[in-house]
Amino acid sequence: MHKLLENAKGWGFRPHIQDYLPFPDSGALDRTASPKLAEKADQHLMTESPVPLGFPRHRWLLLFGDVMLIWVAVALSIGFRISFSWRTLSDYSLEPAFTLIMYPLTLYIFDLYNIQRVFRSWETSLRSAVAVGLGTLLVVLVFYMAPVGPYGRGVMALEAILAWYFLNVWRFLYGILFQKSGQRKPVLIIGAGSCGKRICKLLKSPLSPYEIRGFIDDNPVPIDSSEDPDIIGGTGQIADLTGKAAVDTVILAIPRNRPEHLVHSILEARLKGIQVLDMADVYETLTGRIPIGSIGDQWLLFTHGFYLLRADYIQKLKRLTDFIASGLILLAMSPIIGLTFLAIRLESPGPVFYTQQRVGKDRKLFTIYKFRSMRFQAEESGAQWAKEKDPRVTRVGRILRLTHIDEIPQIWNIFKGEMSLVGPRPERPEFVDVLEKQLPYYFVRHTVRPG
Template sequence: MTKTIPHKQMFLMTGDVLLIAVSLYLAPILRFGILIDPGTVFSRYDVLAVATYLLVLYIFDFYNTEERSSRTGFLLRFALAVAVANVANISVFYLFQLPPYGAGIVAISGSLAFVLLVAWRFVFLRVIAAARPLRLLILGAGRTGKSLQDYLRTRSDYEVVGFVDDDRGKREAVEDSSPPIWSGMENLCALIRQHGIDKVIVAITGQIRPEVFRNLVKAKFDCGVVVNQVPTFYEQVAGKIPVLHTTDMWLGFTDITGVERNVYNTKLKKVFDKAISVTGLILAAPVMILTAVLIKLESRGPVLYRQERVGWDEHIFELVKFRSMRTDAEVHGAVWAAEDDPRVTRVGRIIRRLRIDELPQMWNVLKGEMSFVGPRPERMAFVKDLKKEIPYYSLRHSVRPGITGWAQVNYPYGASKEDALEKLQYDLYYIKNTSILLDIQIIIRTIRVALFRKGAR
């Protein structure tokens, strides 16, 4: 851990303690309408309640001052954390018959705590935590390290102080480099202390020499810095896994495809999918009927469009959509769809923009061929080419494909091999981090994109 982050965490935690105490003090006042002497309120029961909140927030990783999740995802996770803390407090108070709290007091204090703590975190992240960017030292000045530097130029919360690389050719090739490229892998600790480094990022994609590895271990334990590999760092700060800068060793020691074996993916996700799909088909029935009528009125041909796609474990299935293109759209074979595709009909343009054309795929979900959330399924003609040109592309087939996905709410519309690479990086992040909270977040963001055209397509 760095020398600066613990101070930030302590400051954040101190603010939490004060605001939780305020919520506990105000709750009886709001409940009973009387002013209470603070000396009679803040007892061992309040200490227990505060400790419960801090423990739950810690478990939910809300003291990780480096994480930068989306606002929707943050609010969902924080609401769940506060709910868990409230349930825990109510359970403890009732189990041990501890006065003075009832469910009403806990509910009011929990609501106050949610509002106050969320506001405090937004202030903290925008003003306090961002006041000093995290200082990074990148180990390796090759393509991977430079690519990471290019990405971090878009982030005000990180500063690349320099590179360490013993390759003289790289150092001489970029004279007066900013940030500088230093030699001396054996003097990592000295560089870390001299330049106030908070984190070391290992951007070496080849084999790491034993002496370099020993120096990294020494830097971690003796100098008190966090050491990350590039894929792990990207995953934390960008919400994607950098395919071109990922090694077989990193993947080999990372449980990226094991999500199909956890409880949510094997059991709960299927129930979640079917419940959402049945509800969605019922609620969307009027819109789907109107869409079918409009498609029929505009042009001849079928209302529904059926197409073979590659699904889970590369099994082929027939995907169903509302037809949004002319019937002769692909007489010459499979073609990438474009954002302003001339083959799209007038009705098709509207339903594609609102994503209404995807609604029939809820039938695919009910049949177990798709999930509501997951990597979007591609056509076999495209998959064959992409597997040859993009590393680890087959990993996206380790889960069921989805109607919407992490890539769809994070990346703008794209229809090229370069876009497929970028979307794969988001897909792999989703596969590795699948959870019901992430699924709910994606669904909410998908609705926002469809209704307000905010965010990615």
């Protein structure tokens, strides 16, 4: 279920873990002796917060367009199947209202309000099809279990098809309009290391409001990628470099261990009217998530939110929400579960479900469930790290992973109270033992239910 709520794997770049450790002399990995572990640690440090902490302004426009088009799809489906009249629409007012809630919710779950996905047309089409399908199943489930009025299957089917088509066209047009609307704000990035490259990659998106004019870094080594801006100078001359580049804003992408001369140079720039933005703040504003690997220990010590662990009523409300939502989703997804069960059986021998021990809240072990996406006994020789284009993955498994249908059985874990709809990724105990020794504060994630 974590993959439905988190978009942390598509970045295609792995930083050096040393760039992110709060203390340079502690927890350093021997990358030569353990390259796979280092890669796994990098993955954790570069993972965004699974909980979107905000809803940036560009997403509100996307959401507004979605709601309007979903309403049009509902009105057209009722009109084509029943009658084009205001009286008919008023008679069927409750069902469309519920649809206008469920469709955006499922689109949000499948990460379709992420600006990075707007231009991935094929992926957007596939994800939106699954999201609309799930939303339709939830609407059907509610109105067939507790009917408050007739709402024909033909209306729902046409509504889903029209909504899927309109949503995809809207995202295509939205991307084009966003590209052509207004000028981007020119900025310089202070720090050409892993954090700098990461924010650079985000800002190069066609939907980014910023234009990168260059990097400021004391390391004269050229940038690895020819597509990235050049290093235009060192950190001791920030104010002068902003004047030469004709920018009034810089993004600080050095999260910790900032030398004294850098702090002095930044302060001098601010006194001259230069706006200094923190990389993590920019990232959160654009994506609604916090880049875990780009925050320092001070952020962790002084951030708000720890009081939620002591608020008993909030914990009970969260558990009640998980219980009700997971139960409804299991019922709504039962047709997809049945088809997936059959597809796995027909393609390859072995069990339909893949089970594995994971570490949960308070370090308690639990059994996690997934649809099997690899060939049977793929780990006969022991635990192996998953990788891109893994040859062990079956043809059906590739589709399951792409659509995240392989995660659906984890909803049972949520229903049982072992996981939550929102939470950190649970890991295997053999990996946790090592990661806790290598990654500072890794143990903190075990204070809440995984998701």
